[in-house]
Amino acid sequence: xxxxxxxxxxxxxxxxxxxxxxxxxxxxxxxxxxxxxxxxxxxxxxxxxxxxxxxxxxxxxxxxxxxxxxxxxxxxxxxxxxxxxxxxxxxxxxxxxxxxxxxxxxxxxxxxxxxxxxxxxxxxxxxxxxxxxxxxxxxxxxxxxxxxxxxxxxxxxxxxxxxxxxxxxxxxxxxxxxxxxxxxxxxxxxxxxxxxxxxxxxxxxxxxxxxxxxxxxxxxxxxxxxxxxxxxxxxxxxxxxxxxxxxxxxxxxxxxxxxxxxxxxxxxxxxxxxxxxxxxxxxxxxxxxxxxxxxxxxxxxxxxxxxxxxxxxxxxxxxxxxxxxxxxxxxxxxxxxxxxxxxxxx
Numbered sequence: 001x002x003x004x005x006x007x008x009x010x011x012x013x014x015x016x017x018x019x020x021x022x023x024x025x026x027x028x029x030x031x032x033x034x035x036x037x038x039x040x041x042x043x044x045x046x047x048x049x050x051x052x053x054x055x056x057x058x059x060x061x062x063x064x065x066x067x068x069x070x071x072x073x074x075x076x077x078x079x080x081x082x083x084x085x086x087x088x089x090x091x092x093x094x095x096x097x098x099x100x101x102x103x104x105x106x107x108x109x110x111x112x113x114x115x116x117x118x119x120x121x122x123x124x125x126x127x128x129x130x131x132x133x134x135x136x137x138x139x140x141x142x143x144x145x146x147x148x149x150x151x152x153x154x155x156x157x158x159x160x161x162x163x164x165x166x167x168x169x170x171x172x173x174x175x176x177x178x179x180x181x182x183x184x185x186x187x188x189x190x191x192x193x194x195x196x197x198x199x200x201x202x203x204x205x206x207x208x209x210x211x212x213x214x215x216x217x218x219x220x221x222x223x224x225x226x227x228x229x230x231x232x233x234x235x236x237x238x239x240x241x242x243x244x245x246x247x248x249x250x251x252x253x254x255x256x257x258x259x260x261x262x263x264x265x266x267x268x269x270x271x272x273x274x275x276x277x278x279x280x281x282x283x284x285x286x287x288x289x290x291x292x293x294x295x296x297x298x299x300x301x302x303x304x305x306x307x308x309x310x311x312x313x314x315x316x317x318x319x320x321x322x323x324x325x326x327x328x329x330x331x332x333x334x335x336x337x338x339x340x341x342x343x344x345x346x
Contacts, residue, residue, distance in 0.1 A: 031290055031298050039070050049298070050074055054334035056327050059302075064319055065281075066203070069303045069326050073334040076296040077341040079267055079289035083256060085340060086269050086287070089237060095336055097329045099247055100240040108173050108236065113166040116238050119247060122277065123161050127152050136277055137187045137308070142168055169275070173236060173251060176274055180224050184274060187281060187308075199306055200272075200282040206304065207286070214268065217257045221272060221284075224253075232257050236274075249277040273305075279322060281306045299337060303330060 035041040035049065045055050049072045059068040075082070085091055093101040104112045118126070122136050126147065131140040138146075145168070150160045175183040184196035201222065204210070210218035216229040224234075234255045240247055255270040273283035283305035290298040307322060 054331050056331040058323055058327055065306050067305050067323055069330055071301045071330040071334050073299050073338050074296060075299055075338045075341050079297045081341050082289055083267055095333055097242050102238055104236040108170055110170050113169055116166050117162045118165055123158055139185045194281045203282050203304055203306055231260055246278055248279055251275040279307050281308055
């Protein structure tokens with residue numbers, strides 16, 4: 001994975017306007033070399049991508065807890081249109097797997113979390129679960145607060161629990177905006193506590209080329225909010241998405257990078273998970289646009305995550321479901337991006 005990330009950024013992203021040049025001056029040649037030699041795509045798959053068919057592939061990882069999925073598609077449109085679409089919440093809400101999606105105000109307000117609700121099964125679990133044995137990812141103090149503050153015998157117990165969950169989600173986001181990664185806390189739903197900041201840093205460390213070729217973005221991901229850059233804009237949203245065996249609530253920071261110097265990529269989008277109710281202990285999606293001479297661009301995405309419960313016999317079954325779901329949803333999303341962006345072309 002280290003070699004993969006290093007090569008995709010070194011071989012594809014650096015160069016004038018974010019387009020790497022091969023010895024013959026053909027950016028497409030470098031992209032296709034990367035597809036074959038470092039992702040392991042077959043000639044047929046490379047032809048599919050070049051011809052406009054979305055292709056996704058599961059990549060090797062260090063441990064079963066880590067999942068990396070690659071995806072690419074060629075789009076006959078300007079890369080700037082992808083950035084606009086990636087920032088369009090109404091358009092994203094219509095993509096496969098999304099049950100609900102809403103952007104936070106600036107500053108975030110409790111009203112932004114209308115619809116951010118736990119399913120009945122999650123609420124039933126929270127009534128009785130305890131730290132190290134809980135199906136919902138939460139810090140110990142959050143589990144205890146929900147159990148002790150909600151009157152679970154009342155007819156409106158679900159409404160009480162969800163109002164409290166929304167308030168805690170808002171407070172957690174505000175803490176992150178003030179204190180950065182260290183404020184993300186520690187999940188204690190499993191026997192081994194997960195410090196989210198440490199887990200994210202470990203995942204990011206596999207992307208060795210980021211500090212070399214995207215230093216501002218790398219620094220922003222690590223040191224937010226103390227790493228402002230004129231080339232970066234970010235927004236926050238929450239989503240309810242069907243990733244695997246059950247719907248998952250997530251809070252995400254969407255980061256858009258527009259390089260302005262000749263030795264930086266023209267654009268990149270990073271989606272950084274701040275919280276997930278299930279599965280994902282941490283996650284980062286990195287997407288880049290690589291233009292070529294056909295008045296279009298390659299849309300290339302690498303989705304990386306560390307997920308709980310993917311080891312052992314049962315975990316292996318869960319891992320297969322989660323990986324298959326990520327693979328299929330990425331391929332579908334790329335195809336929809338292509339359709340939407342090309343339909344806008346005049």
